Amino acid sequence: MKLASLKSDRDGRLAVVSRDLTRAALAAEMAPTLQAALDDWENASPRLAALAEQVEAETTTTFRFRERDCAAPLPRAFQWADGSAYVNHVALVRKARGAEIPGSFWTQPLMYQGGSDAFLGPRDAIPFLDESFGLDVEGEIVVITGDTPMGVSPEEARAHIKLVMLVNDVTLRGLVPDELARGFGFFQSKPSSAFSPIAATPDEFGAAWQGAKLSLPLLVSINGAPLGRAEAGVDMTFDFGQLIAHAARTRRLSAGTIIGSGTVSNRAADGGPGLPVSKGGVGYSCIVEQRMVETLRDGAPATPYLRPGDVVRIEMVDRSRRSIFGAIEQRVEAL
Amino acid sequence: MKLASLKSDRDGRLAVVSRDLTRAALAAEMAPTLQAALDDWENASPRLAALAEQVEAETTTTFRFRERDCAAPLPRAFQWADGSAYVNHVALVRKARGAEIPGSFWTQPLMYQGGSDAFLGPRDAIPFLDESFGLDVEGEIVVITGDTPMGVSPEEARAHIKLVMLVNDVTLRGLVPDELARGFGFFQSKPSSAFSPIAATPDEFGAAWQGAKLSLPLLVSINGAPLGRAEAGVDMTFDFGQLIAHAARTRRLSAGTIIGSGTVSNRAADGGPGLPVSKGGVGYSCIVEQRMVETLRDGAPATPYLRPGDVVRIEMVDRSRRSIFGAIEQRVEAL
Numbered sequence: 001m002k003l004a005s006l007k008s009d010r011d012g013r014l015a016v017v018s019r020d021l022t023r024a025a026l027a028a029e030m031a032p033t034l035q036a037a038l039d040d041w042e043n044a045s046p047r048l049a050a051l052a053e054q055v056e057a058e059t060t061t062t063f064r065f066r067e068r069d070c071a072a073p074l075p076r077a078f079q080w081a082d083g084s085a086y087v088n089h090v091a092l093v094r095k096a097r098g099a100e101i102p103g104s105f106w107t108q109p110l111m112y113q114g115g116s117d118a119f120l121g122p123r124d125a126i127p128f129l130d131e132s133f134g135l136d137v138e139g140e141i142v143v144i145t146g147d148t149p150m151g152v153s154p155e156e157a158r159a160h161i162k163l164v165m166l167v168n169d170v171t172l173r174g175l176v177p178d179e180l181a182r183g184f185g186f187f188q189s190k191p192s193s194a195f196s197p198i199a200a201t202p203d204e205f206g207a208a209w210q211g212a213k214l215s216l217p218l219l220v221s222i223n224g225a226p227l228g229r230a231e232a233g234v235d236m237t238f239d240f241g242q243l244i245a246h247a248a249r250t251r252r253l254s255a256g257t258i259i260g261s262g263t264v265s266n267r268a269a270d271g272g273p274g275l276p277v278s279k280g281g282v283g284y285s286c287i288v289e290q291r292m293v294e295t296l297r298d299g300a301p302a303t304p305y306l307r308p309g310d311v312v313r314i315e316m317v318d319r320s321r322r323s324i325f326g327a328i329e330q331r332v333e334a335l
Numbered sequence: 336m337k338l339a340s341l342k343s344d345r346d347g348r349l350a351v352v353s354r355d356l357t358r359a360a361l362a363a364e365m366a367p368t369l370q371a372a373l374d375d376w377e378n379a380s381p382r383l384a385a386l387a388e389q390v391e392a393e394t395t396t397t398f399r400f401r402e403r404d405c406a407a408p409l410p411r412a413f414q415w416a417d418g419s420a421y422v423n424h425v426a427l428v429r430k431a432r433g434a435e436i437p438g439s440f441w442t443q444p445l446m447y448q449g450g451s452d453a454f455l456g457p458r459d460a461i462p463f464l465d466e467s468f469g470l471d472v473e474g475e476i477v478v479i480t481g482d483t484p485m486g487v488s489p490e491e492a493r494a495h496i497k498l499v500m501l502v503n504d505v506t507l508r509g510l511v512p513d514e515l516a517r518g519f520g521f522f523q524s525k526p527s528s529a530f531s532p533i534a535a536t537p538d539e540f541g542a543a544w545q546g547a548k549l550s551l552p553l554l555v556s557i558n559g560a561p562l563g564r565a566e567a568g569v570d571m572t573f574d575f576g577q578l579i580a581h582a583a584r585t586r587r588l589s590a591g592t593i594i595g596s597g598t599v600s601n602r603a604a605d606g607g608p609g610l611p612v613s614k615g616g617v618g619y620s621c622i623v624e625q626r627m628v629e630t631l632r633d634g635a636p637a638t639p640y641l642r643p644g645d646v647v648r649i650e651m652v653d654r655s656r657r658s659i660f661g662a663i664e665q666r667v668e669a670l
Contacts, residue, residue, distance in 0.1 A: 010374055010589075039345055076589055078411045078452035081522070102517070112519040117413035117589035127485070129585060150462070150670075172585060182437070184447040185520020187416070191586040250464060250507060254345075254411055254452035287446040335656040 001052035002198045012071040018053045023062035044302045048170040067326040070223035072119040072195035080116035083243040083262035089265035091228040109238045120194035125333040134173030135306040139220040139285035142260040148253040157244035197326035212239035218264045220315045228283035230266040308334040351386045358397035373590040402661040407530035408456035415451035417595035418578040424600035430537035444581040445468045455529035462669040465524040469508030472650045474555040474620035477595040483588040492579035493547045501531035528581040532661035547574035553599045556648045563618035565601040643669040
């Protein structure tokens with residue numbers, strides 16, 4: 001089933017959405033909010049699934065679903081932990097800063113604790129604060145877990161994945177080096193992230209959901225021009241089971257925990273960074289990777305970071321070209 | 336006023352507690368949970384304050400308040416961001432690892448994003464996982480904010496402080512060096528934190544709350560022996576207004592955000608680390624500082640990290656020796 005939170009109050013109003021994203025029904029009878037549904041998932045999810053069937057069969061009253069009416073599926077969450085499963089991305093970003101990655105990055109997931117108190121909806125503006133901050137997009141896949149015990153194994157962890165979404169993990173590149181050098185990880189360099197209109201259960205993906213990975217291309221564009229269409233199922237060194245197990249090594253995870261894949265990133269056949277979309281490659285899911293490739297090739301980056309007026313779009317379509325999660329489509333706006 | 340959350344469901348039941356911590360009344364009429372009260376603080380807080388007056392005057396029905404019935408005031412929160420305002424502590428901990436701190440640490444707060452989805456109550460056991468993890472306590476002061484706009488100044492930020500608590504920011508010292516070396520900050524090295532039974536409004540502290548600092552000693556003991564009684568108002572390089580402003584530089588903070596002071600730590604008169612309580616000093620609010628001092632003095636640490644059966648107690652008393660927040664008193668238990 002596909003769920004969305006319509007903008008309303010702090011936590012939105014939970015709605016069940018038709019597979020083709022045209023119609024929806026409020027789920028207030030089952031759960032007023034998505035967090036409430038996750039808190040009581042065993043009871044709520046079969047009832048939500050029954051409503052989803054009615055929406056699909058048009059045997060219940062529905063209203064026109066509009067992505068622009070949506071908040072993030074969880075407008076605020078109790079946990080947002082973002083991994084770096086596409087180690088290729090980490091290697092490239094570090095290379096752009098003149099740093100190498102330790103070998104352990106390929107065997108143990110890297111993960112940071114993100115701010116989760118105030119997410120952006122899929123059409124909310126991205127605030128532009130300062131040219132020097134280097135505003136960038138990061139296109140990622142994320143999962144929402146149910147209650148997950150401490151010490152869960154990667155295999156057991158898969159059963160705790162309840163929903164899947166897309167995220168724009170907005171990053172201020174200009175603030176990253178100093179924050180990481182100070183040793184306490186990202187904070188000011190990671191302002192509010194934005195999420196796709198839809199959170200979908202893994203069974204919506206059919207064969208594309210395998211091994212706790214989503215094997216479809218992630219479409220990222222800026223001002224209508226494709227930046228990336230990397231295959232999310234390729235070069236994902238750690239699957240979502242492994243990422244959840246990493247997060248739960250020393251503490252349990254509460255229902256509604258969001259675990260991110262990190263920026264989706266594919267290597268070229270020769271193991272290098274791959275070509276931009278304009279040159280026939282799959283491109284990149286963030287600007288800094290494209291800048292890195294430009295630097296390696298031409299000695300300097302050519303693609304600018306985001307400026308006021310720019311529009312970022314992140315989407316995933318199925319093999320029939322139908323949007324799965326709806327689109328994250330955000331305009332950059334000066335405050 | 337003093338507020339507590341009685342253990343019940345995921346978010347507890349909000350209660351107003353008498354100043355002497357002996358009696359309480361449920362606040363269900365005003366707000367079912369502390370998060371609900373914070374979400375609507377302008378309306379809820381005067382009504383809660385009126386109930387607090389009734390509890391104090393014994394003009395409403397009350398029940399016996401027991402600290403052991405309490406969850407953390409926010410059993411789960413949307414944000415937990417912990418600063419390092421006592422730069423002395425950071426300098427000592429780094430010294431113990433053979434590292435120096437950069438000068439910017441004295442002019443710009445250091446802050447990490449903590450996990451907030453599953454806090455421990457004041458009497459909940461601390462899970463003991465592995466001897467090599469180096470289980471340590473960190474005694475700190477924390478504040479809970481209301482909605483706070485992005486870009487708030489340190490002075491304006493003070494008005495957004497709604498409540499004050501104590502925290503045991505449990506730390507796994509053995510996991511810290513590797514996590515910080517990987518550059519993404521703490522994650523597995525920071526399991527669930529525990530909070531004091533009471534969250535109190537700043538007006539409860541009288542003259543002890545000045546300049547967005549709480550000027551009282553923080554009492555930390557292990558197995559009944561005092562580890563520290565450092566003055567929380569002394570050597571706090573950044574006050575809570577500055578810490579909040581740091582957190583809100585690139586994004587707004589939602590109501591219920593918890594901002595921590597970092598481990599309370601005083602320097603000796605000569606600028607050095609100070610003496611243990613047993614030698615007439617104010618001691619330390621975490622074991623690693625005492626171990627550092629032992630190493631500097633004797634060449635090796637003598638105080639062990641926490642083991643199963645150990646009991647940690649963190650408390651703050653007013654100038655009349657009355658407990659302000661109740662006590663965090665946790666037993667370490669092997670799983």
